[in-house]
Amino acid sequence: MKYSLSACIGAAALVIGLPSQAQDKIEWSGFGNIAAGMTTGSDDQLFGYDNDLDFNPDTLFALQAKADISEKLTVTTQLMSRGSEDFDLGVEWAYLQYQLSDSTSINMGKLRLPLYMYSDSLDIGYSYHWLRTPESVYRVPFDNYTGVNLQHNAFVGNFIFNTQVIAGNVNDEIEAAGTETDAEINNLIGFNTSASYSNLTIRLAYYQSNDANIELRGISDDIDGLLATLEAIGANQIVSELDVAEDDGTFTGFGVMYDNFDWFVGAEYTELEVKNSYIPKQRSSYITAGKRFSDWTLHATFGRTNDKVIDQERFNIENPQLQQGILMAATTQLSEVDYKSIGARFSIASGAALKFDVTHSDDKRTDESDVLVSAAVQFVF
Numbered sequence: 001m002k003y004s005l006s007a008c009i010g011a012a013a014l015v016i017g018l019p020s021q022a023q024d025k026i027e028w029s030g031f032g033n034i035a036a037g038m039t040t041g042s043d044d045q046l047f048g049y050d051n052d053l054d055f056n057p058d059t060l061f062a063l064q065a066k067a068d069i070s071e072k073l074t075v076t077t078q079l080m081s082r083g084s085e086d087f088d089l090g091v092e093w094a095y096l097q098y099q100l101s102d103s104t105s106i107n108m109g110k111l112r113l114p115l116y117m118y119s120d121s122l123d124i125g126y127s128y129h130w131l132r133t134p135e136s137v138y139r140v141p142f143d144n145y146t147g148v149n150l151q152h153n154a155f156v157g158n159f160i161f162n163t164q165v166i167a168g169n170v171n172d173e174i175e176a177a178g179t180e181t182d183a184e185i186n187n188l189i190g191f192n193t194s195a196s197y198s199n200l201t202i203r204l205a206y207y208q209s210n211d212a213n214i215e216l217r218g219i220s221d222d223i224d225g226l227l228a229t230l231e232a233i234g235a236n237q238i239v240s241e242l243d244v245a246e247d248d249g250t251f252t253g254f255g256v257m258y259d260n261f262d263w264f265v266g267a268e269y270t271e272l273e274v275k276n277s278y279i280p281k282q283r284s285s286y287i288t289a290g291k292r293f294s295d296w297t298l299h300a301t302f303g304r305t306n307d308k309v310i311d312q313e314r315f316n317i318e319n320p321q322l323q324q325g326i327l328m329a330a331t332t333q334l335s336e337v338d339y340k341s342i343g344a345r346f347s348i349a350s351g352a353a354l355k356f357d358v359t360h361s362d363d364k365r366t367d368e369s370d371v372l373v374s375a376a377v378q379f380v381f
Helices: 005-016 221-232 236-242 320-331
Strands: 026-039 060-066 073-082 087-101 105-113 144-156 157-176 179-197 200-214 244-259 264-272 280-292 296-304 338-348 351-364 370-379
Touching: 105 157, 179 244, 221 236
Parallel strands: none
Antiparallel strands: 026 060, 026 370, 060 073, 073 087, 087 105, 105 144, 144 157, 157 179, 179 200, 200 244, 244 264, 264 280, 280 296, 296 338, 338 351, 351 370
């Protein structure tokens, strides 16, 4: 949800106008990225950049307020302004936390969807070595959900386990085939758990929904034409199977990171599937490694998307043109891309880092390659 600048100024004024006792309970923090980049070829486009120098795609600012309501109950709100969204202000997080015990808490409200190893710090570029998280894996088109999660920490032998169980809904606008469309994910449930031992962390995540809905009509002339043709010949059952309406969806993720503060190596693999729809199964991975030299960190990452197209054998269509149309509809969302990147991070001050990145993408489907050069100052306060 976006707010006008005047509305946010009004909210800030309201906070400032609170009694001093109430203001003393508010803990303020924030972070930001000021980034710039451009591709090296006149026709290259990557991660929202082209061959003109652009500061918008990765630039953002956020302010977070946390206040204690009681000894065990706190409220947290985070406002964020993204260059990729014309710096409109939006509520990124807004939730209540109740501390059930020293090791267990429950959160309710608008929360970050914990799909990945770096989900909690996804927008806080300062907290990781990359300039941006690997697009090969971090590509689910929504980051937040409204609902509840239960978080528990436990020691088992020499291992530290952190487990989250979530339930809620997603109702957001996403980008599909280059067009904004509505997405609604209901009855979303799942868990993630991480186990840490010394310098090693292993993480597993699984989420599912029995009611995933994405509005397909209007995002592509090819898809609109295919659905209209199928409806015209009475193939409504096939239209229903192609549509993303009340479908089952699953997400599975696995991650590992070894970091001894001198060097590190890590990897993630994820699968996203919306069953009984035209959307291909998204298979995503990366491996990354780096070395620290005092204030400098040098690193390299290789990522890959290797999506699997839908099984057309379940569609009983003898018309080869319609079969080809279904395949074209599926391949509009198909991604088979290799990413290679090298980067450097330099700590310029406590809480601030300067980063450089060069990323090369190789699209196996279109046989196109792009190179993006970018730099950023990322900070927390």
